[in-house]
Amino acid sequence: NAGVMQNPRHLVRRRGQEARLRCSPMKGHSHVYWYRQLPEEGLKFMVYLQKENIIDESGMPKERFSAEFPKEGPSILRIQQVVRGDSAAYFCASSPLAVKLDTIYFGEGSWLTVV
Amino acid sequence: QQQVKQSPQSLIVQKGGISIINCAYENTAFDYFPWYQQFPGKGPALLIAIRPDVSEKKEGRFTISFNKSAKQFSLHIMDSQPGDSATYFCAASRSNFGNEKLTFGTGTRLTIIP
Numbered sequence: 303n304a305g306v307m308q309n310p311r312h313l314v315r316r317r318g319q320e321a322r323l324r325c326s327p328m329k330g331h332s333h334v335y336w337y338r339q340l341p342e343e344g345l346k347f348m349v350y351l352q353k354e355n356i357i358d359e360s361g362m363p364k365e366r367f368s369a370e371f372p373k374e375g376p377s378i379l380r381i382q383q384v385v386r387g388d389s390a391a392y393f394c395a396s397s398p399l400a401v402k403l404d405t406i407y408f409g410e411g412s413w414l415t416v417v
Numbered sequence: 418q419q420q421v422k423q424s425p426q427s428l429i430v431q432k433g434g435i436s437i438i439n440c441a442y443e444n445t446a447f448d449y450f451p452w453y454q455q456f457p458g459k460g461p462a463l464l465i466a467i468r469p470d471v472s473e474k475k476e477g478r479f480t481i482s483f484n485k486s487a488k489q490f491s492l493h494i495m496d497s498q499p500g501d502s503a504t505y506f507c508a509a510s511r512s513n514f515g516n517e518k519l520t521f522g523t524g525t526r527l528t529i530i531p
Binding site: 346361393407 | 423
C-alpha cells in the first residue's frame with residue numbers, strides 16, 4: 303500500500319474549522335475510495351470516485367462532507383465545520399481502470415482529531 | 418443486510434498455535450471475501466481473499482475456509498508468530514464492475530505471546 307499517498311497523516315482541528323484530506327492514488331489508478339475508521343471499529347465506506355465523477359456517495363454524511371477527484375491533482379475529502387464525532391482515521395484506497403478487487407490498495411491514512 | 422459480523426473482538430494465541438477468526442455475512446449478493454491485516458498507524462493490507470466457488474484457499478500459513486450455505490467464512494493462521502500480532506478485518510463485496518466497495522467487519526485484535 304506504499305503507493306497510495308495520503309496527507310496530512312495527522313491533522314488537529316478545532317470544532318467548527320474545516321479539514322481537507324488529500325489522496326494521491328497509485329500511478330495508473332483512476333478509481334479512488336474513501337473509508338472512515340472510528341476508534342475500535344472497522345472501516346466504513348464513504349465515497350467512490352473516478353476522475354471528475356462521483357460514482358457512489360452512499361456512505362457520505364448528508365451534510366458537511368464532500369469529496370472530489372479532479373482531472374489533475376489528488377482526490378480531496380473535505381469536512382466543513384468539524385465536530386468531535388468526526389475524529390477518526392480516514393483511509394483512501396485506489397484501484398486501476400480495469401478493476402479487480404485484489405488490486406485495491408489502501409494508503410496509510412489521515413488521522414483527524416477534533417478538539 | 419449489508420453487515421459483516423466478526424468475532425472474536427480480541428484473541429491471544431501462543432506462539433506456534435493456530436489463530437482462528439470468524440465472520441458471517443447476510444447479503445447473498447456478496448461474492449468476494451478478503452481478509453485485511455492492519456498494523457498500528459498503518460493502512461489495511463490485503464492478506465488473502467476467496468470467492469464462493471471454492472470452500473478453502475491457502476496461502477502459506479494463512480487459510481480461508483468458506484461455508485456458503487451458512488454464510489460464514491474464517492481465517493486460520495497456522496504456526497502463529499509474534500509478527501502476526503495485528504488487527505485483522507474480514508470484508509465482503511459484490512464484484513460488479515464499476516463499484517467494488519468493501520463492507521468490513523469490526524476487526525479482531527490478535528496478540529501472539531511467546
